[in-house]
Amino acid sequence: MRYSVTACVVVAGGVVVWKVAENSADYSIQSTTRNVLFLPTTREEKYKAKQAIDSFFVRAGDVLSAVAVYVGTTLLPLGVPQFAILNMVLVLVWLTLAVLIGRKYTQVAAAAAQAQAA
Numbered sequence: 001m002r003y004s005v006t007a008c009v010v011v012a013g014g015v016v017v018w019k020v021a022e023n024s025a026d027y028s029i030q031s032t033t034r035n036v037l038f039l040p041t042t043r044e045e046k047y048k049a050k051q052a053i054d055s056f057f058v059r060a061g062d063v064l065s066a067v068a069v070y071v072g073t074t075l076l077p078l079g080v081p082q083f084a085i086l087n088m089v090l091v092l093v094w095l096t097l098a099v100l101i102g103r104k105y106t107q108v109a110a111a112a113a114q115a116q117a118a
Helices: 002-037 043-075 080-117
Strands: none
16 A cells, blocks of 8 residues: 555656646747747737737637537537547647748748838
């Protein structure tokens, strides 16, 4: 009994360390990327957009993810494999959107650099 408790404590400790590392890397990468996207914008555009993103869109995303889990577990009898497939599809959608946004960002940044040079 004592060994199984020790094993559980070690595994739980490893999970905690892993989640702290994952969350800190996730936060630092996301916040840096989000702030870089605002570089080619004007000061007014930046502060208005950041307010909307921080106050509305982040919270709306949290609500939508909770609704998706609720619908998936109660209305649709989705199990772990189905949620995994759904997550993979969503990852592909997000990666596609990230590539498209990156391309648009490159165009906007180049236009802003040309405007400053002129």
